[in-house]
Amino acid sequence: xxxxxxxxxxxxxxxxxxxxxxxxxxxxxxxxxxxxxxxxxxxxxxxxxxxxxxxxxxxxxxxxxxxxxxxxxxxxxxxxxxxxxxxxxxxxxxxxxxxxxxxxxxxxxxxxxxxxxxxxxxxxxxxxxxxxxxxxxxxxxxxxxxxxxxxxxxxxxxxxxxxxxxxxxxxxxxxxxxxxxxxxxxxxxxxxxxxxxxxxxxxxxxxxxxxxxxxxxxxxxxxxxxxxxxxxxxxxxxxxxxxxxxxxxxxxxxxxxxxxxxxxxxxxxxxxxxxxxxxxxxxxxxxxxxxxxxxxxxxxxxxxxxxxx
Numbered sequence: 001x002x003x004x005x006x007x008x009x010x011x012x013x014x015x016x017x018x019x020x021x022x023x024x025x026x027x028x029x030x031x032x033x034x035x036x037x038x039x040x041x042x043x044x045x046x047x048x049x050x051x052x053x054x055x056x057x058x059x060x061x062x063x064x065x066x067x068x069x070x071x072x073x074x075x076x077x078x079x080x081x082x083x084x085x086x087x088x089x090x091x092x093x094x095x096x097x098x099x100x101x102x103x104x105x106x107x108x109x110x111x112x113x114x115x116x117x118x119x120x121x122x123x124x125x126x127x128x129x130x131x132x133x134x135x136x137x138x139x140x141x142x143x144x145x146x147x148x149x150x151x152x153x154x155x156x157x158x159x160x161x162x163x164x165x166x167x168x169x170x171x172x173x174x175x176x177x178x179x180x181x182x183x184x185x186x187x188x189x190x191x192x193x194x195x196x197x198x199x200x201x202x203x204x205x206x207x208x209x210x211x212x213x214x215x216x217x218x219x220x221x222x223x224x225x226x227x228x229x230x231x232x233x234x235x236x237x238x239x240x241x242x243x244x245x246x247x248x249x250x251x252x253x254x255x256x257x258x259x260x261x262x263x264x265x266x267x268x269x270x271x272x273x274x275x276x277x278x279x280x281x282x283x284x285x286x287x288x289x290x291x292x293x294x295x296x297x298x299x300x301x302x303x304x305x306x307x308x309x
Contacts, residue, residue, distance in 0.1 A: 120186065134243055195213060
């Protein structure tokens with residue numbers, strides 16, 4: 001009995017030590033994109049890798065040619081310069097090859113651009129996003145009375161909001177009220193501004209849409225896996241531009257339906273209930289990120305034991 005109880009405590013401690021959920025956010029010394037959470041971002045990653053197959057050889061070729069010119073045709077090594085003014089083969093090559101390269105880049109580029117403005121299905125959820133100096137407002141068009149402001153989380157409010165884990169709720173990126181969306185559903189955003197130009201940007205979604213006063217811009221995304229995804233306003237919008245984060249919490253369809261019903265009455269209480277549901281109800285699930293798995297955290301268990309008959 002004592003052995004099984006010790007195992008239970010060890011298992012609980014291990015689960016409590018892992019991050020609460022996968023959270024897409026900047027990392028130190030990051031040189032690649034954040035892990036893709038949408039199909040569009042996956043296409044953007046592929047296109048970035050694809051273009052490198054052209055950029056690297058062209059760059060190497062240019063540096064090699066420059067080195068040849070500098071060392072072989074310097075004044076001391078080549079005191080009498082050539083009088084050649086035309087070379088048909090070279091002129092054909094430097095005209096045809098760039099055209100071929102540009103066509104090879106343009107075709108997938110246009111395909112990606114078309115995909116970014118072509119949702120795979122009719123949106124099941126429409127959210128109006130309004131930028132303010134310096135916070136975001138969300139108005140759920142498909143739900144009655146669900147609208148709220150989203151401001152950067154202050155350190156003094158972390159404990160009350162249940163967001164003391166800075167790995168899941170990072171400094172300067174976490175907010176008091178996340179935008180909540182269902183996984184696997186097309187979400188349409190109507191983006192505008194109430195004062196100056198802002199830009200709603202979530203890198204792991206591959207979404208960056210300007211919020212312009214007096215204008216309604218439209219974009220969309222479909223999240224592939226649950227977690228919290230962070231972004232920031234990407235348009236210089238004033239003194240506190242750096243303190244205007246974006247946080248999107250992607251949950252299962254059932255969790256979303258429960259949240260949206262509760263949020264119509266009290267957004268704060270709905271958010272806390274959702275956090276508890278994610279922490280307990282999905283404790284056996286895993287959130288995959290960049291090829292790794294991050295188990296969801298179990299709620300604190302007091303005096304847990306496992307007995308064997």
